[in-house]
Amino acid sequence: MYRVTIxxxxxxxxxxxxxxxxxxxxxxxxxxxxxxxxDPAPPDGSDDGxxxxxxxxxxxxxxxxxxQDAEAAADACPFDAITVEDVEGxx
Ligand code: SF4
Numbered sequence: 001m002y003r004v005t006i007x008x009x010x011x012x013x014x015x016x017x018x019x020x021x022x023x024x025x026x027x028x029x030x031x032x033x034x035x036x037x038x039d040p041a042p043p044d045g046s047d048d049g050x051x052x053x054x055x056x057x058x059x060x061x062x063x064x065x066x067x068q069d070a071e072a073a074a075d076a077c078p079f080d081a082i083t084v085e086d087v088e089g090x091x
Contacts, residue, residue, distance in 0.1 A: 001087040002067045004074075006032050006058040010081035017073035017082060021066070023049075024073055032081070034060040061087065 011031045017024040022040060027033040036048045049062040074082035
């Protein structure tokens with residue numbers, strides 16, 4: 001399992017992340033959020049995940065093969081607003 005965190009304060013709506021991982025979408029504030037249903041072609045075995053939203057962060061926990069997509073989104077973010085981490089002991 002891996003956890004994807006968006007720091008909403010750090011995000012400035014550049015949306016480089018969206019083109020790397022379709023689970024990233026723009027929210028009504030013009031900031032990135034996570035919507036697993038937004039992926040038009042989710043691979044077999046993809047996980048809808050568990051999404052938690054607060055004023056400061058959006059956190060998604062997923063257990064599938066798309067960790068590289070999330071890491072590519074994190075690498076593309078010019079503000080380092082995205083963090084991807086393995087969740088201990090689950091893989
Ligand atoms: S690339 Fe980073 S700053 Fe841009 S929308 Fe995505 S999370 Fe926000």
